[in-house]
Amino acid sequence: MATIIGGIGTSHTPTIGIAFDQGKQQHPAWAPLFKGYEPIVEWLARMRPDVLVMFYNDHANSFFFDHYPTFAVGLSDRHTVADEGLGLRPVPPVNGHPAMARHIAESLVTDEFDISVFTDLPIDHGCFSPLSVMWPEHATGWPGVIVPIEMNVLQHPMPTPRRCYKLGQAVRRAIESYPEDLDVVVVGTGGLSHQLSGERAGYNDSDWDLRFLDLLTKNPHTLADMTHGDFIELGGSEGAEVIMWLAMRGALSNNVAKLHQNYYLAMTAAWAVQLYEEPVAATRRPAAKSRAGV
């Protein structure tokens, strides 16, 4: 049986990946962002999870509006990076975990989640920006594999916040029923407050962002009971991306400990990252990994 050992919430703007590629880690405008990922990098390097299950959203790079899914599970062996108009980022493809992805798809459909499945489609910054900074040693290949779970936050109607939380809970059931003894980390990407279109473009609210981060830790049900209207009013139209964090949180137990949080508002989207660890993690790593001789 696979085990969820922790969860990560993280912003995913394209600029994060580009800044990484350009080596801006020490640049004064960017250092507060990159510093915020150091505990994540260290934790992932120490825990060496077998799989990251990533709740993210596509930005019209994998899917077009002539056939648009609400939730879509990625089944590929290998996920290549999407060309978003600037040419390809110099990052290698990241491997998938098709067996676990298929299991999750089967479990979700049986569990009355009407997901789509996809394969052989390139994936955009929704996954690759956070991967770049969480797994900085990737020039010649990523240190782990992912199962991408795409969520619609581009086109209304979007899955309700409550439904996203329930998706996380269902994904936890799926992971826990996977027969192999693997360590899994769930990741939710996107947000926090930002708005990119209309005269309200450039909107942010750090007070709300920090309240969101606090509620996500202590009382996620308050957030799950909110509407998209609430999230957009408080966090901007693209701030609704935080429903991916809610799915991640839904996949965690009630007993997780928040190990780390960073928040940095510099330009248009508020950058944030959180790290949660499950109590069970203590019994898994690094002991388990050294046991397996890795």
Place this chain on the structure above:
Amino acid sequence: MATIIGGIGTSHTPTIGIAFDQGKQQHPAWAPLFKGYEPIVEWLARMRPDVLVMFYNDHANSFFFDHYPTFAVGLSDRHTVADEGLGLRPVPPVNGHPAMARHIAESLVTDEFDISVFTDLPIDHGCFSPLSVMWPEHATGWPGVIVPIEMNVLQHPMPTPRRCYKLGQAVRRAIESYPEDLDVVVVGTGGLSHQLSGERAGYNDSDWDLRFLDLLTKNPHTLADMTHGDFIELGGSEGAEVIMWLAMRGALSNNVAKLHQNYYLAMTAAWAVQLYEEPVAATRRPAAKSRAGV
């Protein structure tokens, strides 16, 4: 508020549409099929529903396995017929009802159904074969419009029979909350017993088919509690298409009257058709239509 006035279950094999196009209505091998549609044709001509909401499945003509949905609502103004390898059938495109389709999509997503939406994709025999025989006067244009709701019965995992029934119930809620005063008929297509691949190809079971038809009328919950395994064992691997009938039945009230049924097993797929009428239908047509001056 829109009103569901009845429901139709119908087989959808490509051969039905082709036989229609070839004018085989009087051919001894085909007459029992076409005769079975006469009460449907008459009822539809008399009731003149504003919209047919059709639960059907695609056969890898609109959707490919690199991005495959569980449920998908069609939003197009106009649905063209798909070329399935033989060139285009000589039938005109059928108009959609984008406003109602969008309303149904919004209602379903809010109601925790994780549907996809699609537009501008041609539609195959899953809709066009039954339309051909239910609306035989279509040479210069169809006498009504449709909202197509595609369901995955091609690739396991498929939505469970119970989920399909619940989808029907949710579509009823959606239709009943649509603000315009329209008459709607729900249609479920596919089946009955058939299997097309493996050494069991050619499998049929008329006893099961007739039991299915009877249970669908009198006790659909028995069917909703069955598994795909049950349906495949009893009705063949493609016989699982009957979940579309279950969605149609889920959209009807407890008080529907079955007005008509026909069953004809000739070749590989058992052909069947059922007509249900809601009590409310008596108060709607033809009075309402003549009131509207149509």
Place this chain on the structure above:
Amino acid sequence: MNPQIEKIRSLPGTFLFDLDRSARGMRLNRFLCGLVRPENRSLFKSDPEIAFENAGLTTKEREMVRTKDWKAMADYGANFFALEKLGRVTGVGNPAMCAQMRGEPLEEFLKTRRVPDAC
């Protein structure tokens, strides 16, 4: 692992098209489904080997298509409705495809049908 179909994993003579078969058959299914486009049908009819090459089919996949071995393709990972398109393009109807799946001549299979004329 899908409880909805677990009981018939072992149903004789039945190939369930699940995510495993779908993944294995993706390239072949893409080729087969591509036959809905007239230009692909023309190429396949005039020069099948070029069509196979364009689709990147493996040696095994090409051989199964050349011999129209419906049963082998279905077992391998072809979805029946992808195969159906090859049937239409090569003039093979579903009853003939079913007969081959069962391993019997079409005439034998039609004898088992109630109304053999209905095709």
Place this chain on the structure above:
Amino acid sequence: MNPQIEKIRSLPGTFLFDLDRSARGMRLNRFLCGLVRPENRSLFKSDPEIAFENAGLTTKEREMVRTKDWKAMADYGANFFALEKLGRVTGVGNPAMCAQMRGEPLEEFLKTRRVPDAC
């Protein structure tokens, strides 16, 4: 009609990309999203009018693309992330797109940012 967003239908300065806008913007969004393919970018850069013609854009759509009127396109039915691709191809960053949406010069907009260097 979607209760999740009803309360902000009237939120000032906000264009919600819903199924109405999506339907209206489909052709324009298809053109914009097509810019992720290098050959489409080349054509658009070398001969935008032919690219518009190939995409079947209307006169109004062409004019909005020519003038890079982000706000008008967003209101019309362009998804922001479709616009972003045109931004990348024409060398316009998101801060400049936001500034135009707000109706202010980029320099003014950057003054409202906490760390104007972070772009």
